[in-house]
Amino acid sequence: MQTNSRRSMVAGNWKMNGDKALVKQMQNVLAEVSLDNMDAVICPPFPFLGLFADNIKLGAQNMSQFDSGAHTGEVSVSILKEFGCSYIIIGHSERREDNFESDDVVAIKVEKALNAGLTPILCFGEPEKIREDGSLFSYIAAQLDAVLQQVGIAQFANIVLAYEPIWAIGTGKTASPEQAQEVHAFVRGHLAKLDSDIAANIVILYGGSVKGSNAEELFSQEDVDGGLIGGASLNPEDFLSICQAANQ
Ligand code: PEP
Numbered sequence: 001m002q003t004n005s006r007r008s009m010v011a012g013n014w015k016m017n018g019d020k021a022l023v024k025q026m027q028n029v030l031a032e033v034s035l036d037n038m039d040a041v042i043c044p045p046f047p048f049l050g051l052f053a054d055n056i057k058l059g060a061q062n063m064s065q066f067d068s069g070a071h072t073g074e075v076s077v078s079i080l081k082e083f084g085c086s087y088i089i090i091g092h093s094e095r096r097e098d099n100f101e102s103d104d105v106v107a108i109k110v111e112k113a114l115n116a117g118l119t120p121i122l123c124f125g126e127p128e129k130i131r132e133d134g135s136l137f138s139y140i141a142a143q144l145d146a147v148l149q150q151v152g153i154a155q156f157a158n159i160v161l162a163y164e165p166i167w168a169i170g171t172g173k174t175a176s177p178e179q180a181q182e183v184h185a186f187v188r189g190h191l192a193k194l195d196s197d198i199a200a201n202i203v204i205l206y207g208g209s210v211k212g213s214n215a216e217e218l219f220s221q222e223d224v225d226g227g228l229i230g231g232a233s234l235n236p237e238d239f240l241s242i243c244q245a246a247n248q
Contacts, residue, residue: 004200008038008219008246009160009226011059011121011205012233013089018044022234023051029236030056030243038226038246041087042233046075049083059087059121062095065108077116088113089228091123091143093166103146111151114158121160121205121228122147128167137186144190153194161187161204162228168208170230177217177224180206184223212241219246 014022026042042052043059052058064074080088090113091106106122113120124143126136140163148156163183168175175183184204192199206218207228218224226246232238 006201006203006225009041009203009205010038010229010239010243010246011041011043011087011089011162011227012229012239013061013092013207014042014044014048014233015061015094015230016045017234018048020048020051022236023048026236026239027053027056029240033240033244035243035247037248038243040239040243043087043089049080049085052084054084057087058083058085059089060085061089061092063088063090063109063113065105065112067112077112077118081116081118085118087119087121087160089123089162090120093123093125093164093169103143104150106143107147107150110147110159111155114151114155119158119160121162123162123164123207123228125164125166125169125208128165131165131167136183140183140187141190144187148194153191153198156191156195156198156202159202161202162207163187163204164207164228170209172209174209174211174214174218175206177221180218180224181221184221188223210242212238212245215242215245216248219248 041057041059043061060080063077064071068076090109095101110120126139130139165175188199203225205226205228206224210227210229211232
């Protein structure tokens with residue numbers, strides 16, 4: 001088996017939730033523990049980014065596909081960098097759906113984030129009907145291939161992947177550890193056709209109704225390196241217990 005240097009990671013995606021009080025609570029809870037074997041990342045709504053202390057790793061939930069200028073309501077990667085972001089969630093299924101973000105737009109955003117020196121957390125995953133009709137792997141391969149074509153395999157050394165089956169997001173219906181492992185192993189195999197070293201070392205998170213009670217089992221799968229957490233990241237104690245599950 002190929003050795004790897006993957007470090008566990010848990011990213012909390014607050015989505016359009018939270019308040020200033022939660023920023024403080026989360027900081028206090030994370031300050032009380034040492035999580036030496038993993039990276040904990042908070043991805044709050046944009047206005048809260050500037051409120052976090054420097055010792056918290058931050059991610060944005062989105063970025064503009066443009067660099068600057070007349071794009072009302074958008075936030076550029078350089079602004080996010082100035083506000084302390086080191087990660088950016090790109091291609092979340094809610095943005096693909098609510099904002100009609102295509103694979104091509106996702107690929108452009110990934111390239112811009114990489115050029116700015118930030119780490120994209122590239123989300124991909126299937127709706128339930130795709131899993132049912134048997135086209136799961138070709139669907140996922142196409143989502144990844146759009147980005148591979150844009151940035152090339154070498155840049156995947158600087159990307160974190162997040163497998164998020166749409167049917168498991170915010171539904172309480174978690175993928176089983178075996179279902180998650182199957183897709184993560186497929187993704188590693190898909191990338192290994194281009195570069196086995198990058199495939200072995202890329203961090204692949206699982207997202208979809210992860211909680212303190214199921215995190216350990218999910219994260220113990222060979223190819224699951226941590227989680228992208230929605231609902232449970234809004235409760236600092238729950239988020240902490242998920243981080244602790246990844247810290248082992
Ligand atoms: C998400 O939206 O990225 C997510 C995984 O949400 P939840 O944990 O609430 O399913």
